[in-house]
Amino acid sequence: MIRRLAATVRYWLPAALLTLVASNQLRLAAIEGLSPWSGGGFGMFSSTDSPGQRHLHAFVQNAAIRREVALPTDLAETVRRATTLPSRRRLGQLAAELAELESRGSVRWDEIELQVWAIDHDPRTLTPNGRLVRIERVDLESR
Amino acid sequence: MNLAEPSRSLITSHTGPLVVDLALRLTLLDLLLRPIGNWAVRPLILGLAAVALLRSRWLHQPLLWLALAGLAGIRVFLDWPLADNHAYLLAYWCLAISLALMAQDTDKTLAFNGRLLVGLVFLFACIWKFAFSGHYVDGTFFKVTLLTDPRFEGFSKIAGGLDAGTYETLRDFVGQHRDAAPVIDTNSIELPPRFKALALAATGWNVLINASLAIAFLWPADRGPSRLRHPLLLVYCTVTYAVATVDGFGWLLLAMGAAQCAVEQRRTRLAYVAVFILILLYREVPWADSVFLPLLG
Numbered sequence: 001m002i003r004r005l006a007a008t009v010r011y012w013l014p015a016a017l018l019t020l021v022a023s024n025q026l027r028l029a030a031i032e033g034l035s036p037w038s039g040g041g042f043g044m045f046s047s048t049d050s051p052g053q054r055h056l057h058a059f060v061q062n063a064a065i066r067r068e069v070a071l072p073t074d075l076a077e078t079v080r081r082a083t084t085l086p087s088r089r090r091l092g093q094l095a096a097e098l099a100e101l102e103s104r105g106s107v108r109w110d111e112i113e114l115q116v117w118a119i120d121h122d123p124r125t126l127t128p129n130g131r132l133v134r135i136e137r138v139d140l141e142s143r
Numbered sequence: 144m145n146l147a148e149p150s151r152s153l154i155t156s157h158t159g160p161l162v163v164d165l166a167l168r169l170t171l172l173d174l175l176l177r178p179i180g181n182w183a184v185r186p187l188i189l190g191l192a193a194v195a196l197l198r199s200r201w202l203h204q205p206l207l208w209l210a211l212a213g214l215a216g217i218r219v220f221l222d223w224p225l226a227d228n229h230a231y232l233l234a235y236w237c238l239a240i241s242l243a244l245m246a247q248d249t250d251k252t253l254a255f256n257g258r259l260l261v262g263l264v265f266l267f268a269c270i271w272k273f274a275f276s277g278h279y280v281d282g283t284f285f286k287v288t289l290l291t292d293p294r295f296e297g298f299s300k301i302a303g304g305l306d307a308g309t310y311e312t313l314r315d316f317v318g319q320h321r322d323a324a325p326v327i328d329t330n331s332i333e334l335p336p337r338f339k340a341l342a343l344a345a346t347g348w349n350v351l352i353n354a355s356l357a358i359a360f361l362w363p364a365d366r367g368p369s370r371l372r373h374p375l376l377l378v379y380c381t382v383t384y385a386v387a388t389v390d391g392f393g394w395l396l397l398a399m400g401a402a403q404c405a406v407e408q409r410r411t412r413l414a415y416v417a418v419f420i421l422i423l424l425y426r427e428v429p430w431a432d433s434v435f436l437p438l439l440g
Contacts, residue, residue, distance in 0.1 A: 009242065015263055022263070029275065042228050042265075047275075048278075048283070048291070085223075125332075126283070
């Protein structure tokens with residue numbers, strides 16, 4: 001029994017791990033907007049939607065004003081992770097960090113909105129068009 | 144089929160300790176030449192790889208390879224989701240080496256794992272290219288990437304016949320940033336026929352070679368298309384990494400391919416070493432930018 005298990009592990013474990021991770025990457029790409037290039041699914045060089053081509057816009061707003069937030073360089077790594085895999089949890093964390101920075105000003109904001117964008121190209125003309133991958137709004141009043 | 148041990152048709156013919164040594168050393172060279180991980184992980188990986196390369200006793204230590212697999216896995220975990228696919232494959236391969244070194248039939252276990260991993264890599268690459276990526280097969284991916292990815296700039300200019308001005312105009316056009324508001328078609332540009340042909344040729348070549356590699360490596364060993372797996376992988380690495388400078392991934396594929404050489408395939412083993420060195424030269428000599436572009440004026 002143990003010999004049989006050992007044989008199974010040494011022949012099949014690495015391939016099973018690869019298949020599991022790559023299948024999960026396909027799932028995350030379909031459901032959570034993960035970039036095809038990332039996540040261990042071997043989708044690099046298959047799509048123009050690479051992490052470097054994605055970008056994020058953040059807006060704070062209240063009843064009177066809507067303003068875009070400049071993304072601090074300190075958060076560059078967090079932003080890159082959030083644009084690569086824009087899951088609700090990850091965007092929520094980023095929104096909380098940005099809200100913390102914005103709360104230091106005198107204006108009181110009601111909501112923060114994060115938009116993750118990718119760029120698609122028209123197959124015929126190569127004209128680039130923005131594609132909204134995910135939008136997340138976080139209510140700041142309840143915080 | 145007994146699931147514990149693969150049937151004979153799936154196992155490559157006898158490879159021998161020389162082949163195991165070659166595969167292990169190529170993997171260590173990959174780790175040393177293209178180090179991975181942050182400041183905490185990298186020195187450990189480099190240290191282990193250097194020691195294993197210099198001392199034969201360490202080279203065959205399963206625990207050392209298990210540690211390398213673990214460190215590569217930690218790197219993936221810490222960088223999630225940013226790590227590139229090379230890091231994942233490295234972790235699987237180091238784990239496969241560790242498991243093979245624990246087994247009595249090290250060479251067969253290693254060859255089997257190498258074949259399966261290479262086959263699965265190209266299978267998933269095909270799934271992405273054929274099924275999930277919206278615009279790969281129609282050539283859009285290469286038309287855009289040859290203009291936007293700086294690693295392809297020299298190649299695009301030479302093979303696509305683009306002068307510096309045309310290249311910059313095209314690059315700026317496809318790189319425009321306009322969220323929500325679609326760029327008006329009146330601004331659209333005409334791609335030079337030679338560049339368009341290059342993008343379509345690159346697409347066709349990649350579709351063909353990726354699918355061929357997936358089939359050849361997942362086919363029962365040493366039968367039908369499987370017999371072509373070594374030449375296919377060697378040609379793929381020779382051509383692809385001359386243009387796409389992703390050397391770490393190429394070296395890893397070569398190490399996994401070399402692990403499957405039968406005892407009598409001496410020339411094939413040498414070819415793996417030669418292509419490994421060639422990829423190193425591709426990296427060190429920017430042939431497109433430094434050699435061909437000045438010649439073309």
